[in-house]
Amino acid sequence: MLPLMFIDFTLPFTNPVLKFLLILIIILFAPLLLNKIRIPHLLGLIIAGAVIGPFGFNLMERDSSIVLTGTIGLLYIMFLAGLEIDIADFKKNSGRSLIFGLFTFCIPMVLGILASIYLLNFNLLTSILLASMFASHTLITYPIVSKLGITKNQAVTITVGGTMITDTLALLVLTIIVGLSAGSVDNGFWIRLGLSLTLFGAIVLILFPLLGRWFFKRFHDNVSQYIFVLVVVFLGAFLAETAGIEPIIGAFLAGLAMNRLIPRTSPLMNRIEFVGNALFIPFFLIGVGMLIDYRAFFKDFETIKVAIVMTVVATLAKFLAALATQKSFRYTADQRRLIFGLSNAQAAATLAAVMVGYGIVTGHTETGEPIRLLNDSVLNGTILMILITCTIASFATQRGARNIALSTASESSPEAEKNQPAERILIPVGYPATAEELVQLSVTIKSKSNRNGLYALHVVPNAATTGDDADRQGRRVLERAVMTAAATDNEMQELLRYDSDIANAIVSTLHEQKITDLILGLRPEREGEPPVPFPSATIDNVLTQNHITTLIYKPVQPLSTAGRLLVFVPDRAENELGFALWMRRVWNMSRNTHTKVVFYAPLHTLSHIRSIHTRHPIEAEFHEFNDWNDFLILFRDVRANDILLAVLSRKGGPSYHKSMTAVPDYLSKYAPSNSHILLYPLQPCDPRHHDLNNPSLLLP
The missing domain is CATH 3.40.50 (Rossmann fold)
Structure with missing residues (x-):
């Protein structure tokens, strides 16, 4: 261990431990402090990134580690959007998603091209590329919606679906612009692009679910399952890049492909959301903040002019798209705010487009300076546009989502919950091999509001004859059941009972704990023994002695x-x-x-x-x-x-x-x-x- 005097405190910090500590402190305290003045925590992380970044106090550089972790965070956001979407609603509202996707693509394209030509005096090729940047957006405020539990709202569903459409179209425009600049757009270009997109879609949407089902059937280790999910996300992103589109589209489609294989009540889903929201997504937001260079706006008026035009046009276009969607489908004002908030933030695809456009050199000046398709003013203006649109999006999403969440709660709570009995589910667990699946079924069928109405029961047949080993084994089985429930953020109460008649012990527990639902399982099959009766004699005895809702599960x-x-x-x-x-x-x-x-x-x-x-x-x-x-x-x-x-x-x-x-x-x-x-x-x-x-x- 080095003494304090030998640690390098020069700016920017290079010590990896110190850098990671600083970011963790920001992730912990920035949202807490800014929430007191009602600034959304997402915006707080972006502002914090600007403060510590190379254009702020220069505490940290936006080096490869920030870029890598931020890339994971961005892909995480898109993957979660595909993973949490309700497939039934998605299919049902696919037409509405298409209409919104066309609104949020066409309106910014038209306004963007006109503004670029007549206000900024850009040529047609530059104007089309700039307009495609306005058309794309990033679901940077999706964590707000997810946290408030309204991801099933129709406004969210069509916005997520429309995001895939508009981002794909915008990034295809980018691909075509690059091809035109290189002079390689011919019949072969279109054939290659069509084939690569078709092959990419088939692999992700058909092969990934088959691969996921095969893996989850054979490997039950928690760490292995989580690593497999990360492999799927990045493989989908890489295949998207190979097909000529941005990796965010691949991550979103990977989420759709895994949608049915990762239940929202499963421990795996809980781990995915926890790690993403705790680390990767905040890293991405802080990295976006590090791009903000406020000094660029004091250098020349052209940068300020470009930034203002870009920000106003992008925001106005997204608002008009949300308004047109609201009028078309008779949505509420809060749903319009939600659509606008989710679709107004410019980040991932916009950054990709501006960096590609900035790298395309169309000629040189007399002094040998390169003439770029997108100049320095557009590059700096894009950073300001990202900051302002993310700010507006955060406030709009938070207001709309909070109002919808409150409205939903008020509609479904008082009278409906007053008439409902307290939900109490009992799961007798006798064997470690089946405990996890029985608990998983209980978590799957229970109501969302039921957080502590789960009971795990283990019956020790006769303590006098079985000894301490049976008691210890019973406690281990109960502990496994409790840990499985805890991994899904649910509390399960342990019940250990001694009784020579297992059926009698279960029935007695039903009455004592006022149980409303009973989930029974079978003894696992053992090699060399006859098949386990389905249902068994013990289960038959329980059925004849109780009258509550009973499920007998053979996983x-x-x-x-x-x-x-x-x-x-x-x-x-x-x-x-x-x-x-x-x-x-x-x-x-x-x-x-x-x-x-x-x-x-x-x-x-x-x-x-x-x-x-x-x-x-x-x-x-x-x-x-x-x-x-x-x-x-x-x-x-x-x-x-x-x-x-x-x-x-x-x-x-x-x-x-x-x-x-x-x-x-x-x-x-x-x-x-x-x-x-x-x-x-x-x-x-x-x-x-x-x-x-x-x-x-x-x-x-």
Whole structure:
């Protein structure tokens, strides 16, 4: 260790430990200090970067380490946007995303070209390139939306989709301008560009999901899964560069490709968001701030003029695009603010375009100075434009997002939550091999507001005969369950019970803890032993002694790798007291895992499900199926990665059918490689749930 006197404190700092410490201090304190004066934390990091950067106090250089980490942060933002988007809403609103994408591309292009030619006196080629910089934008304020939990809002969905469209078009313009400057735009250029884009899209959107499902099925180590995700992000970005477009498009498409494989309630998703928001994204914002050179605006009037024109035109064009979108789809003023805020920030693609344009030399002056396609005034003006647009975008996004979040909370909370019983989910865990998947299912089906209503139970058969080893093993299993829940930011309570009758212990716990939902699993298969009955005798005993919503889960593959959720619904299922309650569980599974749900039910039952789907849309299909005596015919539709969920009923229930007793055997025999769930709805014997057949319970 070097004494303090030997540490180099000259500016800019070169000591890597000191540099990293300084950045961590900024990430920690800049948002806290600026939030007190209501400056968005994203803007605070940009300002902090300008203060410590080479044009501020020169505490740090924008060296390769800042550029590298900032690049990761930028790709992270785009990847998260693709990862968190609701695929069903994205498909449903693809037309609106296209319209917004064209608005936010065409309006800036037209205004930008006119302003460049008539106000800045640039030639046509320079004007087109400058206008394409106005057309592109970066989702730099997306973390604000994500933090407030409104990423599913339609305004966010169409803006994210439109971002992909406008950035792709803007970067294609950049590619063409570079080709024109080099004189290489011919028929071969267009053929190569079309083929490379097609091949790139096919690899990312088709091959990546197959590769991801294969990896997640075979490797369950947390670190390996996270590193794999980073590989996917950067491979997608690299392939985009290879295809001739910016890496941010590749990162966004990689997020779409992995969307169904990383549930938003999974530990992996929690790690991705945590690392990105804690380190990589702040590094990117600080790096953007380091580019700001305020001195350039005191050198000559031309730089100030260019900066003002660029900033005004870019901001006005994005506002007009947001306004046109609002009027076209009758959105609220807050949704317009959200669209404008998300799409106004200029950063990544803009920087790429200006650096490329600045590097293109179109000639030389008499003194030998290079004549650049984009001159020094445009380069400096771009930096000011980035600062101002990011500032405006941060305030606009924060205001619109906060108002929408408050409005959503006020609409869904008081009365809806007053009528809902407290949600308490019990997961008996007997084996380490199945504990993680059982907990993952509980986290997937629970309501978003339920943070501490999860209970893990382990039953030690007989402490006198099994000794301390059984007790220690039980505590280890409970600890694993608690850690799995904690990795998803959920609190799980441990329950260790001693009882010679496991079924009796579970039923007693149900009453003592006022449990509303029960998730049961099976003993893992062991080599050399007969197959485990599905369901087992213990589970049968539990079923006959309780009447709450019960799920029996047989995991064959990780929940995150599911392709579809096939739900088999019996006749008169809508007459069961717990119909709305189990439907809510299915809805939560679909929303949290981005999994498509395929319902098989009689026509009149499907009409009830469709009515709920109309009010609360998810990605779903509906198929008529009436005869449970012919249940085997359903297996012709089963695919390799489907989860099969059979809605059954206890004997005497409104939807009970004698053929239901054979369903577990059918699932085990004809779909052994698929995960199975048997779902038994709440029965009327439990007076605590007198009003659960209310469709309003589906509200998140």
